[in-house]
Amino acid sequence: MSTIAASNEQLLQEIREANLAYLVLAQHMIRADKAQALYRLGVSEEVASIIDQLTPAQLMKIAGSNQLILRFRFDDDMVWNLLTSHSKAKSSATGAAVAGLHANIVMAGQLADVTA
Secondary structure, rough: OOOHHHHHHHHHHHHHHHHHHHHHHHHHHHHHHHHHHHHHOOHHHHHHHHHHOOOHHHHHHHHHHOOOOOOOOOOHHHHEEEHHHOHHHHHOHHHHHHHHHHHHHHHHHHHHHHOO
């Protein structure tokens, strides 16, 4: 097996492992506190219900995909900058906490737009 093929197979295995870890975590969160899981996962109630009802065999089958099933919930510079606190004004612990809170508010608004 060539180095490239081995590298690609390792990448696919890591994708499968990430998928399984995400699905198991999502299912656990949904079962523990559905409202909080909807917010933290950024999924609709319908998607949460589907994930909640998946059997272990279905989890394994979905996780076995060669496509990453999770995605970043935020795709704009403002949220990334808030989360990483790149601004010098946000270098203090208080500033970082405020930036994180602001990022949460922005992401919650994005989730509300999606689920509305």
